[in-house]
Amino acid sequence: MNLLGIDTSFDDTAAAVVADGRTILSNVVSSRLELHEHFGGIVPEVAFREHVLRIQTVVEEALARANTPLDKLDAVAVTYGPGLLGSLMVGVSFARALAVGRGLPTVLVNHLEGHLYSPFLSDGAEPRFPHCAMIVSGGHTSLYRVEAWGKYTMLGNSRDDAAGEAFDKVAKFLGLGYPGGPIVDQYAQRAKAGLPDLPRPMLHSDDYDFSFSGLKTAVIARLVKAEKDRETIPAEDVCRGVLEAVVEVLTSKAMAAALDHGLSQLTLSGGVAANATLRDALAREAEKQGIEFLAAPRTLATDNAAMIAGVGWHLLSARGPSPLDQDVMARLPLGPRESHP
Template sequence: MTKLVLGIESSCDETGVALVRSGAGGALPTLLAHALHSQVQMHQAYGGVVPELASRDHIRRVLPLLRQVLTEADVPLTDVDVVAYTRGPGLAGALLVGAGVACALGAALARPVLGVHHLEGHLLSPFLSADAPQFPFVALLVSGGHTQLMRVDGVGRYELLGETIDDAAGEAFDKTAKLLGLGYPGGPALARLAEYGDPEAFKLPRPLLHSPNLDFSFAGLKTAVLTQARKLESAVCELPRADLAASTQAAIVEVLLKKSLKALQATGLKRLVVAGGVGANQQLRIQLNAACQARGVRVHYPELELCTDNGAMIAMAAAMRLQAGVQQPRSDYAFDVRPRWPLDAIDA
């Protein structure tokens, strides 16, 4: 029997709502509608996310987005079977908005609720694409403050292979962009500037590139970029800044590429899933596609519009967990949130 799963995402600076119908007979769930509001413009003036402002904006946006999704899907609210929400990780106040709304809806409708791990949402988001992966696979999770390599054998069956020991790839993009005066959000702005630069102009470090493990480190790269950026403060030409942007992007992409290939080799798997905001980076996709094709490896990504935080990935993860029987929704409507919540401890 299929179920209608409503998903609410509010972990940081995007408010997302989506409606998914679970699959029948082993089929994948299908996305009926989703809506998203980004707070980027609001936070730009501050150079980054202001948690209190983020929480207040989620409160303003979530119910209008819910009405929009129900209208687009042509489904009455009373037909919803399960209400899912992001339980963590993320900003505590922002998470509480989504959890509170979800549990209030569940109580009003007498429907069960289910708390979802934000990173599992990213991990399973490629199953929403036309080219959905199959288990098992290696996953490269590059979302915000997270950079991880996972072995994924099924829903809820995750083995951590390596992770960042300091700055994540997304943080390296954002901090470099800030050093170059590109504002917030930094990653996409740096990638645009890098299109005009020479990726070999600056010899930047690739921390842990040749280490025997699969861990990442980008703090040393950030320090090297800071040193070079200070030398460019008096530059009157934009080209050196573009060169530094391109060189930084090249360093980050090379580390992500080489570590992903090492993980594939170590596991013997022939399928790679890339998820999270950095997964939208075009240079990363181009180089991963070429390297994986040469090795007979299939690589999968979420649709570009679903790389950032969104409600569709939360509804999808909830529906897949329900179908796999790895989690049951709750009907007591007491909720908590987990701002820090390792993915390999998802059932803890």
């Protein structure tokens, strides 16, 4: 069964064709990040306009690369949240028009659900249900217990800034550009020493939640004081200190969630999953505890439509088509929150 996947949840316009939930026939992502760099972040109106201009071309390219004409498609999967409302509306409207015109079923997919699925688009990667899953991106830092595709329990979540957002804000303060994640990683690799004594927010809290706003504030306060004292702190050392603090917290929380719930498989996905320091730290700790660790391929860590088509195949098989009157959702929690005593 060939599914066309479409994702326009944020700034990238993405389309992909995936066969039977696993075989990626094409995966096209069109990004115009340079249009947003001047503003230090994504401008919703600009993103909306670019999606409108690019969506048809991106879908046509995905079909051409997959050598799959429209009459060989079996369904259309599309992200309906969370994300920017205008951006989401472009993708969902296009997907529904195409599906209705061709008589195809449509399946609506939570963008985060796609990220949870992305580690299993690797060759030979198989889910062990239930398993522990971590999503780390610019907008989300969350831990889930995955019972099956379509059945999730949130174990922990970011209370304020997500990890990727903290990277963005530190990079912006340093004048290094946007997005911050890859830039912080690049600078950190060149550091002689990390910035010492940075806080590890909520490292020892009795839960699996995250908070990175305090880390960002501590870094900025340190840099402001250094400037007043006419002290020079290399940007490389700042980035390494921030990266080390974030990775320590993420690794500790992920391992605690997996071990406390008796889960033998841990996955990592989301844009920050491309970070080598984080991947290596989780892999080392998981191996020590006898936990299988799987990370999304770097090419699928950031937003893409292959993950939407992949998990969409499972959802369509289990639930059937989605209703045509479901609205897009800027906020869309994935599963209930685990209750704590």
